[in-house]
Amino acid sequence: MKKSYRKLLAVMTAAVLAMTGCSGSGSAQSSGSGEQTGSTQAGSTGASEEAEAAADGERTVVTIARDFDSTNLDPVMTANNVDIWVLNMMVEGLVTSSDDGQEIIPAVADSWEVSEDGLTYTFHIRDGIKFSNGEDVTIEDCIYSIDRAKTADGPWIGMLDMIDTMEDGGDNNLVITLTEPSPAFLSTLAMFSSSIMPKDYCEEVGTEGLAENPIGTGPYVLQEWNRGERMVFVKNEYYWEEGSPKVDEIDMVVVADDSTRIMQLQSGQIDVATMIPYSRVDELQNMGGLTVNLFDSTDVRFIVLNCQNEYLSHKSVRQALNLATDKEAINSAVYFGHGQIAQSFLAPAMPHYKEDLPAVSVDVEAAKQLLADAGYPDGFDLTVEVGSGDSTILQTATMLQEQWGEIGVNLNIQQIDIATARQNWQAGEYDVFLSNMTSDMTDTSEVAGLWCISEQANCWRSYWDDADQDQAEELCRLGNSEMDEELRMDYYGQMQEVVADAVPVIPLVYAPFAVVTSDRVTGLAQTPLGIYNVKNMEIAE
Numbered sequence: 001m002k003k004s005y006r007k008l009l010a011v012m013t014a015a016v017l018a019m020t021g022c023s024g025s026g027s028a029q030s031s032g033s034g035e036q037t038g039s040t041q042a043g044s045t046g047a048s049e050e051a052e053a054a055a056d057g058e059r060t061v062v063t064i065a066r067d068f069d070s071t072n073l074d075p076v077m078t079a080n081n082v083d084i085w086v087l088n089m090m091v092e093g094l095v096t097s098s099d100d101g102q103e104i105i106p107a108v109a110d111s112w113e114v115s116e117d118g119l120t121y122t123f124h125i126r127d128g129i130k131f132s133n134g135e136d137v138t139i140e141d142c143i144y145s146i147d148r149a150k151t152a153d154g155p156w157i158g159m160l161d162m163i164d165t166m167e168d169g170g171d172n173n174l175v176i177t178l179t180e181p182s183p184a185f186l187s188t189l190a191m192f193s194s195s196i197m198p199k200d201y202c203e204e205v206g207t208e209g210l211a212e213n214p215i216g217t218g219p220y221v222l223q224e225w226n227r228g229e230r231m232v233f234v235k236n237e238y239y240w241e242e243g244s245p246k247v248d249e250i251d252m253v254v255v256a257d258d259s260t261r262i263m264q265l266q267s268g269q270i271d272v273a274t275m276i277p278y279s280r281v282d283e284l285q286n287m288g289g290l291t292v293n294l295f296d297s298t299d300v301r302f303i304v305l306n307c308q309n310e311y312l313s314h315k316s317v318r319q320a321l322n323l324a325t326d327k328e329a330i331n332s333a334v335y336f337g338h339g340q341i342a343q344s345f346l347a348p349a350m351p352h353y354k355e356d357l358p359a360v361s362v363d364v365e366a367a368k369q370l371l372a373d374a375g376y377p378d379g380f381d382l383t384v385e386v387g388s389g390d391s392t393i394l395q396t397a398t399m400l401q402e403q404w405g406e407i408g409v410n411l412n413i414q415q416i417d418i419a420t421a422r423q424n425w426q427a428g429e430y431d432v433f434l435s436n437m438t439s440d441m442t443d444t445s446e447v448a449g450l451w452c453i454s455e456q457a458n459c460w461r462s463y464w465d466d467a468d469q470d471q472a473e474e475l476c477r478l479g480n481s482e483m484d485e486e487l488r489m490d491y492y493g494q495m496q497e498v499v500a501d502a503v504p505v506i507p508l509v510y511a512p513f514a515v516v517t518s519d520r521v522t523g524l525a526q527t528p529l530g531i532y533n534v535k536n537m538e539i540a541e
Contacts, residue, residue, distance in 0.1 A: 059248045059249065060246075060247045060248045060249070060538075060539050061247070061248065061249040061250075061251060062247050062249070062250050062251070062271045062272065062521055062534075062537060062539070063250075063251045063253060063269070063270045063271050063272070064250060064251070064252050064253070064270065064271065064272040064273075064274065064532075064534075065253050065254070065255040065261045065264060065265070065270045065272065065273050065274065066082070066252065066253075066254065066255070066274045066275060067254070067255065067256050067258070067261070067274070067275045068082050068254065068256070069082065069227060069228050069229070069231075069254045070082050070083045070086060070231065071083060072211045073086075073087065073090070073210065073211055073212065073213065073214050073222070074154075074207055074210035074211045074214065075087055075091060075149070075192045075193050075194075075195045075197075075210075075214060076148055076149050076152040076154045076156055076193050077152065077154040077155070077207055077210075077211065078155075078211075079154075079155040079156075081438070081530055084192055084440065084530070084531070085526075085530045085531050085532055086231070086252065086532060087192045087195065087214070087218075087531075088192060088218060088531050088532075088533070089218050089219060089220040089233055089250070089532070089534060090132070090214050090215070090216050090218040090220060090221065090222055090233075091192070091195035091196070091197060091214050091215075091216025091217070091218050092107040092108055092195060092196065092216055092217045092218050093107055093108060093189050093190055093191065093192075093194040093195050093196060094107060094108050094109040094112075094123050094125075094142065094146075094174070094189050094194070094196065095107050095108075095109060095112070095186055095189050095190045096190050097187070097190045097441075097442045097527060097529065097531075098527075099525045099527055099533055100296070100349075100527070100528070101296075101298070101349055101350075101442050101527050101528035101529060102351060102442070103442075104186045104187060104190055104442065107190075107217075108125060108126065108129060108137060108142070108196045108217055109123035109124055109125055109126065109174070110124055110125075110126045111123075111124045112124065117181070118178070118181030118182075118483055119177055119178050119180070119181060120175065120176070120177050120178075121175070121176045121177075121178070121185070122169055122173050122174070122175050122176075123142075123173065123174045123175075123176070124171075124172060124173050125137060125139065125142065125172045125173070125174060126240055127172060128240075129217060129240045130217070130238040130240075131197070131198050131201075131215055131216060131217055131238070132215055132216065132217065132218070132221045132236040132238055132239075133198065133201065133215050134238055135198055135200075137196060137198075137217060138199075139168040139169075139172070139173075139174050140168075140199055141196060141197070141198050141199045142166075142174050142196050143166045143167075143168075143174065144199035144202070145194070145195065145196045145197050145199070145202075146160065146163070146166060146176075146189075146194060146196075147166065148202070149193050149194045149195075150163055154193075156191070156193040159188050159191070159193065160188055160189075160194070161179075162178045162179055162180065162182040162184075162185055162188075163176060163177075163178060163179075164177045164178055164179045165177045180481075181481075181483050182481075183443065183445075183480070183481070183482065183483050183485075183488060184441070184443040184445045184446075184480065187441045187442045187443035188441060188443070190441065190442065191440055191441050192440075192531075195214070195216055196216060196217060197210070197214060197215055197216050198215055201215050212225070213225075217236075217238075217239070217240060218236065218239075219235070219236055219239050219241070219244055219245040219534070219535040220233035220234065220235060220236055220245060220250060220534070220535075221233065221234055221235075221236050228254060229253065229254055230251060230252065230253045230254065231251070231252040232249065232250075232251055232252075233249065233250040233251075233252065234248065234249050235247070235248050235249070239535075241535070244535045244536065245534065245535040245536075245537070246523070246535070246536065246537065246538035247534070247537055247538060247539065250534060250537075253270065255270070255273075258275070258276070258277050258280070261273040261275075261276075262276070262280060262284070262516070265290065265516060265518065266287070266290075268518070270518075271517065271518045271520065271521045272515065272516070272517045272518070272521060272524060273515070273516045273517075274513075274515050274526075275514070276292070276514040276515065276516050277514075278334075278335045278336045278338045278339075278511075278514060279336055281294070281336060281338055281514055282336065284516050289518065289519050290516055290517070290518060290519065291516065291517050291518075291519055292514065292515075292516050293513075293514070293515045293516070293517065293524070293526070294338060294512040294513070294514055295512055295513040295515065295525070295526040295527075295528070296348070296349045296512060296528050297347065297349060297438065297510070297511060297512055297513045297526075297528050297530065298347040298349050298350055298437075298438045298439040298447075298528045298529060298530075299347065299436055299437070299438045299510065299511045299512075299513070299530075300342055300345060300346070300347050300436060300437055300438075300507055300509075300510055300511075301339070301342070301396075301434075301435075301436045301507075301508045301509045301510075301511055302342070302345065302434075302435060302436065302437075302505050302506060302507045302508055303321075303325070303400070303432060303433070303434055303435075303505065303506040303508065304425075304432070304433040304434075304435055304460060304461060304462050304504070304505055305318050305321070305431075305432060305462055305503065305504055305505065305506070306428060306430055306431055306432070306433075306462060306463060307459075307462050307463050307464040307465065307466075307504050308428060308463045308465075309382075309431050311376065311380050311382070312382075312431065312432075314374045315466075315468070315502055315503065316370045316371075316373055316374045317370070317371060317374050317376065318502070318503035318504070318506075319367075319370055319501075319503050320366075320367040320368070320370035320371045320374075320407060321367070321404060321407075321409065321503070321506065322360055322503050322506050323360065323361075323362065323363045323364070323366050323367035323370070324362065324364060324367040324403050324404050324406060324407045324409070325362070325400065325403055325404075325506055325508070326362050326399075326403050327341050327342070327360075327508050327509065328341060329399060329403075330396055330399055330400075330508055330509065331508075331509050333395065333399060334392060334395050334396050334399070334509075335509055335511060338511075338512060338514070339508075339509035339510060339511050339512070340509065340510040340512075341359070341508075341509065341510075342507035342508055342509055342510050343357040343358070343359060343360065343500060343507060344357050344496045344499075344500065344507060345437075345447070345451050345496070345499060345505055345507055346444065346447060346448070346492075346496060347439075347510050347528070348510060349510075349528035350439060350444055350447070350528075351442065351443070351444060352444040352448075352479070352488065352489055352492035352493070353496075354492070354493040354496045354497070357496060357497065357500055358500075360500075362403075364406050364407055367407045368407050368408070371407060371408065371409075376408075377408075378408055379407065379408025379409045379410065380408075380409060380410070381409075381410045381411075381412060382404075382409060382410070382411050382412070382431040382432050383411070383412045383413075383414055383430070383431045383432070384397050384400070384411055384412070384413055384414070384430075384431065384432040384433065384434065385414050385415075385416055385420075385421045385424060385425075385430055385433065386413060386414065386415050386416075386421070386434070387415075387416070387417070387418035387421050388415050388416065388417055388418065389418075390418075393434045394413070394415070396434055396508070397411070397413050397434060398413065400432075401413060411432065421433075425461055426461065428458070428461065428463050433461070436511070437450070437460075438529065438530055439528075439529060440529060441529070442529070444479065444492055445479070445480040448476045448479065448480065448492060448495065449476060449480065451472075451476075451499060451504075451505070452469070452472040452473050452475070452476035452495060452499065453473050453476055453477065454469065454473060459504055460504075460505065462504035462505060464502065464504035466502075468498055468501070468502035469502070469504075471498050472495050472498040472499055472502070475491050475492070475494050475495035475498065476491075476492075476495050478491040479491035479492040479495060513526045513530065519540065520539055520540050521537060521538075521539065521540065522537070522538055522539075522540050523536040523537040523538050524536075524537045
C-alpha cells in the first residue's frame with residue numbers, strides 16, 4: 001500500500017538540525033519552529049469558575065518552560081514537535097500509547113475487539129464521555145474525526161489508508177473495517193492526528209479555528225494563548241478519568257535561552273525546564289531541590305551519506321567512514337556521556353530494535369584499506385553543511401573532520417543559513433548531512449519506511465539505490481504487513497542488518513529527553529515519542 005508521508009522533515013526533532021529553522025544553544029534538544037507574535041485568547045471552554053478552584057480553595061499551578069512556542073494546534077495539519085508534544089493535553093484518540101511507548105492503551109474507547117481475520121475492529125466508546133465543551137462524544141464525531149485524519153490534505157494524509165469503512169455498530173460501538181490486516185493500525189489511531197473532536201465545532205471553526213484552539217477529551221483546556229510568550233491550560237471539568245488531572249492549571253511559558261530557563265528554575269520562577277543542555281545535566285544532578293529526568297526517547301542522531309556522490313556511492317567507502325567515526329568520543333564531548341552509542345537507525349525505545357547488531361569499533365587501518373580497495377588510497381574531499389548558529393552540529397562536524405582526516409578524507413565544513421541547508425538536503429545537493437529523527441508512533445513502520453522504502457523519502461534523502469536497498473525495502477515491506485509478531489521482528493531485524501552493513505547512514509547516539517523539575521512537582525512523564533504526559537503531575541506535599 002502506497003502512503004503519502006508528506007511529513008518527511010517533521011519527524012525530526014527541530015533542534016539538532018538545520019531542518020527546522022532553530023537551534024538549541026548546544027543543547028541538541030530544541031524542538032520548535034518559527035517565532036510568532038500577537039495574542040490569542042483561546043477562551044474558557046470547559047473551565048468554569050467552579051472547575052478553576054480546587055476543592056480546598058487553593059489553586060495549584062505548575063509552570064513549565066520550553067524554548068519555542070507552538071504554531072498550529074490542528075492535529076491533522078501540524079508536523080511540528082512543539083505542537084505535537086502538547087496536543088495530548090487537549091485531545092485524545094480512540095486509543096493512546098503508554099508512557100514507555102510499548103503498549104496501546106484505552107482512551108476515548110475503553111475496549112476493542114478484533115475479528116479473527118484481522119479486518120474488523122469494534123471499539124466501545126466510553127459511556128458518558130464528554131468533550132471539554134460539555135457535549136457528549138458520539139459515534140458520528142468519531143467517524144468524522146477519523147475520516148478527517150485520513151483524508152485532510154495535510155502532512156499525515158495516507159496514514160489511515162488501510163481503513164475501508166466505518167459505521168455505527170449500536171450500543172456505543174464504532175465498527176471499522178480495513179482493506180487488509182494492518183499491524184500498524186492501532187498505533188496509527190494512537191497518533192495525535194487521529195484525535196477525536198466534535199464534528200459540529202470542527203465544521204464551525206474550520207482549520208484556522210482548530211489551529212488556535214482544538215476541543216477534545218483531553219485532561220486540559222487551552223484557556224489563553226499569548227503567542228511567543230505563554231499558553232495557559234486549565235483542568236477539563238468533564239475529563240473521563242476519575243482523579244485526573246491533579247493540577248488545576250499548567251502555564252507553558254517560552255524561555256528561549258537555556259541558561260535563563262535554568263536560572264528561573266533555580267529561583268522558583270518556573271517548576272519545570274525542558275530541553276536542558278546535556279552540558280548542564282551533571283551540575284543540576286548535584287543541586288539540591290531539583291530532579292533531573294533523562295527520559296528514554298526515540299531520538300536518533302546520525303550522519304546521512306549521499307549515496308549518489310562520486311565517492312559515497314561505493315559501499316566500501318561508506319564502511320570506511322563508519323570505521324573512522326569515534327562515536328564514544330562524540331558522545332563524551334557533545335552529549336557529555338548522556339547519550340547511548342547507536343548501531344541502528346531504530347532507537348532501543350522502538351518495539352523492533354535489534355539489540356544484537358554488531359558494535360562497530362574504530363579501526364583506522366581497516367578504514368584506510370577499504371578506501372585503497374575502492375581506488376582512493378590518498379583519500380578525497382567531502383563537504384558537510386551546518387546551519388549557522390547550531391553549535392551542537394558544528395561541534396560534531398568538527399570532530400568528524402579530525403576523525404575522518406586520519407584516513408585521508410578531508411571534510412570541509414560550510415556554515416550556511418538553515419533554510420539553504422534544508423533545501424540542499426531535500427534536493428540531494430549535498431555530500432554529508434548531520435541530522436536526527438524521532439518517531440511519531442509506537443509502530444516501527446513509519447521510521448523503517450523512511451529509511452528503507454525509496455518512494456517514501458528517497459531512503460531519508462540518502463538517495464540509497466542499489467541491491468542492498470532493494471533487499472532492505474523488501475524486508476521492510478514484509479515487516480510492515482506481517483501480523484505475526486515473531487516473524488515481524490525477524491524481518492525488521494534482517495532489515496537493520498542490511499542497513500548497518502550498507503551504511504547509507506552512520507547512527508551516532510540515542511539521545512534522551514532531558515527535563516529538570518523542582519522537587520515540589522512529581523508525576524511528570526515524557527514518552528519516547530516526546531509527548532508530555534501531565535495528567536498525573538501533582539504538587540508534592
